[in-house]
Amino acid sequence: AVALFAAGAAATSAPAVLAQGAGEIEEVVITGLRGKPRSAVDSPVAVDVFNAEAIEASSFQDTTDVLQSLIPSYGVSRVPVADGLTFIRPATLRGLPTHHTLVLVNGKRRHRTALVELGGDGTQGPDVATIPSIAIGSVEVLRDGASSQYGSDAIAGVINFNLKDAAEGGSISVDTGQQYEGDGFQTTVQGNIGFALGENGFLNISGEYNDIEFTERAEQYCTGSFCITNPDTSPGNSNVIGSGPYTGAAAGPSDATIVNSPEFQAALPNASVEGDTVLPWGQPNLEALRFFYNAGIDLGNDMELYSFGNYSQSTGDGSFFYRFPGNSVLSDRRLQDGSRWNPSTNFGGSGPSFPAGFTPRFEGEVTDYSALIGLRGVAGEWSWDVSGRYGYSEIDYTLFNTYNPSLGPQSPTSFNPGLLSNEEVQLQFDISRELDFGLASPAVLALGASYMDEEYIVEESSDPASYAVGDWAVSDPYGFCSEGAATAAGQAVIANGSDLDCANSSDPVYRAFPVGSNGFPGYSPDFAGNFTRDSYAVFADLSADVTDRLFLQGAARFEDYSDFGNELVWKVAGLYRLTDTWAVRGSVGTGFRAPTPGQQGTINVATILPFGVPIASGTFPPGGPVAQALGAEELTAETSENYTLGLTAQFDKLTLTIDGYIIDINDRTRFVSGRDVSTDPTAGAAYDNFLALEAAGVPGANTIGQVRWITNALDTRNVGMDIVATYPLEWSNGQTSNLQLAYNYNEVSIESDTTGFLDNEDQFDFENGIPKHRFIATGTHQVGDFSFLARLSYFGEWENSQEQFNGGPLLGAQTFGATYFVDLEGSYQVSDAIRLTVGGRNIFDEFPDELNEIGRADQCCGRLYDSGTIVPWQGGYYYGRLQYNF
Helix, strand or coil: CHHHHCCCCCCCCCCCEEEEECCEEEEEECCCCCCCCEECCCCCCCEEEEEHHHHHCCCCCCHHHHHHHHCCCEEECCCCCCHHHHCCCCEEECCEEHHHEEEEECCEECCCCCCCCCCCCCCCCCCHHHCCHHHEEEEEEECCCCHHHHCCCCCCEEEEEEECCCCCCEEEEEEEEEECCCCCCEEEEEEEEEEECCCCEEEEEEEEEEEECCCCCECCCECCCCECCCCCCCCCCCCCCCCCCCCCCCCCCCCHHHHCCHHHHHHHHHCCCCCCCCCCCCCCEEEEEEEEEEEEEEEECCEEEEEEEEEEEEEEEEECCCECCCCCCCCCEECCCCCEECCCCCCCCCCCCCECEECCEEEEEEEEEEEEEEEEEEECCEEEEEEEEEEEEEEEEEEECCCCHHHHHHCCCEEEEEEEEEEEEEEEEEEEEEECCCCCCCEEEEEEEEEEEEEEEEECCCCHHHCCCCHHHCCCCCCCEECCEECHHHHHHHHCCCCCCCCCCCCHHHCCCCCCCCCCCCCCCCCCEEEEEEEEEEEEEEEEECCCCEEEEEEEEEEEECCCEEEEEEEEEEEEECCCCEEEEEEEEEEEECCCHHHHHCCEEEEECHHHCCEEEEECCCCCHHHHHCCCCCCCCEEEEEEEEEEEEEECCEEEEEEEEEEEEEEEEEECCCEECCCCCCCCHHHHHHHHHHHCCCCCHHHEEEEECEEEEEEEEEEEEEEEEEEEEECCCCCEEEEEEEEEEEEEEECCCCCCCCCHHHHHHHHHCCCCEEEEEEEEEEECCEEEEEEEEEECCEEEEEECCCCCCEEEEEEECCEEEEEEEEEEECCCCEEEEEEEECCCCCCCCCCCHHHHHHCCCCECCCCCCCCCCCCCEEEEEEEEEC
């Protein structure tokens, strides 16, 4: 049976358990191995194992949050105002982004989400939130490079979710709670049930419904460009368009006349769809329905048919940046009759009307489904496993409370920009057998092959208004002026009462407006496309107890990609038992990651706010004509070297593991720092970028202020250490306790010259933006029908910088102090079937440091906290849970 389970396409895993009995905890793991299951302290590499009870006791339902509450080297951010990252949260393991960690379900590769992060590392990885936590029987976290065993992406490690496989019984739970602030109300309903399939089979089904309301951790909008709470009353700013009543504004400083006008004050509550401020920083609204199934049936003759899969659909909505009256999309323009029109002064007229500005609202509907079917068995001395899987993810976007500035009065205020999808098909075949070389144990040889086909699709929007190039995409669309003087058409509208002044370069006639639904233009036919590739791989793995004290393992893998060529990677790992108590272990190996089709094909024009000023930022595929014209090169594969060295110890009941690691990544992919674009011929490189965009036929090139693309930007090194200690206690009165401490230290450094790729700010934040120290201390105690849990989570210091101007020297950096969070939970077993739980997360309502003057220069617009940090910044949360087991 052990050999059978060891034969998976990605080391198909037997369910890992954290069995408790006779006062001891035994962690049985197989992830990262091809042979017999071993305990965590006997494994040659670091592996964390968590069973269903540990997952339930985390107090979270979202699987991403569950992992962060259990694993100190795992971090997940809550990133609002970040396009698709609002709904699919980016995670890190050992300081490396999502796409450097391979995710498995039942030992098989999990497909990626359709989302590519539009900035930073441009990550595209699986969304573990689509796995209901109630479906998980156990989780194994391999904290070691494993590309030679599992393929591309496994540079930081591997996370394997083993699904529940009970053939009877089940549970239903209802969990509800809210933040101390009185918002963020959540309700989660989960269920799991097992069915017998004949006499020798099972079908286990899990479901989850989740409803989360938004939170707001913000203050009212106030920047150097526009301030609602303290408008500028200095001379010259009382009315930026000159004398007279409030009839509109040109781009410029905040204006007391605008803010104090009756029209602005009446419209202010409606500028944003949600919240008490015009830009409500916090978690988004989210509603999700998710299912997973796991099935298997013994066919006899040493064969088993198995299958598992999922369906998940979620809808969330969050805000974009606030557009204040007078900025680049809310300033006057000349209509065809020569009159002025401005959405911020269009009180009751035709077309969009935003008297107090507007905050676009972004909605994403995420659909995710998969299915895998396989057959495994034994033929003579060989165990074999053949399987095929299909995985699909899509994001369908909606944008409302905005408009297409280039369309002016003809623009709608709600759009469907289009959808993104990612599709994967994989076939795998693996065999394994034991070989007797006269060693302390038989050696296990595992061989395998796989074929994978991937496709990433940017689908053209069905809503032409979302990408339409309207009349006002260029200056003077009706030919009113020529060389500073009115043409015949201009003289005609002046004769009809227009205040057109062609000699004034600030006249609205010369303004050009951005193209497409503002905030997220739709995918036009020019931007849509399919990006595909296929790959095949073969691997070999050999492991054995060479002596009673020495275990050795070696693995090699060859992969060939249609877009990146081939790569051969290897790994050697071992464990030597120094005494009956102590053992030393380590590994060395190489790895790789092939940039995804999504990273090669992502394209977008979004609004960003460098220094608080909104500009359009274009993202273009690195291998496409636009980015190539700007100097981009096609992506190449990343390669890595991994080194680990550790100690393990078993002192009676105390289990201790200490593991140090070094991860070197070469040619690491990352977005280049934003490159300025300007239509000013004297702007040097920024003007050259404009000419390149125009020559490439980019719609609205004259309204784009910045461009970027993904490239192989740098070499990096991650150096760190993990310490895990567990200690179970049995009291003389029959009570039991379990104590666990898990600590991670991780430091990131840039090991190459990034000139031409990253500016000073991006370099500094790359190395200092994640806490270097983190630990989690957990204690549980059982007293009859009562059980209690206490958890202390620590996040160390981190820093965030701000440059003086785009690409310039640093203005400075804010240091955020260390933060502690305390969770408490108590449960009462009302009967054999019913369990009642109440608890609180962050019971002392702790927050990270608020942004100071430097922090707010970098993160403007009403933010109170660093909104990209992995440190929680929502405050305290209390909850109750009722669970029924049957």
